[in-house]
Amino acid sequence: MITLYDLKAKGPIGTWSPNPWKARYVLNYKKLPYRIIYTEFPDIEVVSKEAGIPPYGKKPDGVTPVYTSPAIIDDATGTALSDSYKIADYLDKAYPDTPKVFPTGSEALQAAFYAQFAPTLSALVPFVLPKVPAMLNERSAEYYVRTRAAIFGGKPLDQWELVGEERSEAWGKMKAGFDKLDGWLSKGSGPFFMGDVVTFADFVAAAALQGLKIIFGENSEEWKDITEWNNGRWDRLLKDLEEYAGVDVEN
């Protein structure tokens, strides 16, 4: 049995964070059975250590380990690891009879795509991060607010909100990121990054979209905007991948 470590949200909200979404998509796509453990932000480190999950990497000090979600433990192989990319890579290799999310021959280009994905959409940060605490239980919200302010130069999250022209301009930059993705996608025959084959690249984009949808709210102006960009490509992508979305809302 595979255990997926996801992040715990408030009340009935299920998976909300783009990174665990990627792992969930991949597990569902491969039809691998798994159970989910939802963890509060301040507990990720202790839960990971107890479960024998190695750290994702190190803090900028080069010493302090960083533990993150998602992580998985696979009892069948005794493997424990974090990082959605590494998890996908592991599952491709450990379960060669399941459909590959990194089709043979595409691995290097998938890696290049993945390295560029977050920077391409970095303009979403000022819109998204301030809205995250409202989705979390109090302990996680407090932790999130404190640690994110520290990462982003000390500015408290509740002072991030942009208004007026500044907001329009920042939103335009966010759209420009999606335009870039759309430009790449338009080179192929679609609907997916590799044509009619679903791959990790699609789950990366869809996970970001799932995050935006739940963080902004399905009925928000922001989400409505996004669904109208690039000829409705983004909502369509979520629909095309819906069979692999399988959200467990009992957390």
Next chain:
Amino acid sequence: MITLYDLKAKGPIGTWSPNPWKARYVLNYKKLPYRIIYTEFPDIEVVSKEAGIPPYGKKPDGVTPVYTSPAIIDDATGTALSDSYKIADYLDKAYPDTPKVFPTGSEALQAAFYAQFAPTLSALVPFVLPKVPAMLNERSAEYYVRTRAAIFGGKPLDQWELVGEERSEAWGKMKAGFDKLDGWLSKGSGPFFMGDVVTFADFVAAAALQGLKIIFGENSEEWKDITEWNNGRWDRLLKDLEEYAGVDVEN
């Protein structure tokens, strides 16, 4: 017949600029016959206009057209276009019986890779640009020095040379870019970006390497360094693609 517009270098130096190298690799790979017209930098615009080649894009003023090399004219279809990426894409579509440099299904990921390639190796700029004028005839050299200074904040090219620790640090950044490429390549089974199939991504990397090799000089310390990075991957890539390199040195 296809005509390739390349850049003219001094004396016996053939193709030296990475961008025309890409087009040349693609034409050779597809075994399409072509002739070459070598153009001096200050003549690119007038030669392009006379030949009916549309501009590559616009200057930052949003109005003035920019003409670049490489460009091709294909008499068979009456097509004239510039930009190595567009040329490759055109040739894939116009000559569907030749091997594709953008294999079906890889187009979007190739585009994502290509968008990231130059930024990944941007640390080569301070090493490479000051060495370019020495390879050009006087008119082109004067033009190059003048226009590059204008693009890069007015600093004359001959004042770009780094020394001592500053140079080591900048060289380390250049290596870090190659390490990144190597990291992506290492995800696949190699030797090429798509495994054992040659694609545009390989020509993009090889064209940059060809440029570095000729600009630094085959016997330079710099080129020796590069050939030793990443377990000799880069010189090996050039050798693996040698049959498509076909340099015409009579310019």
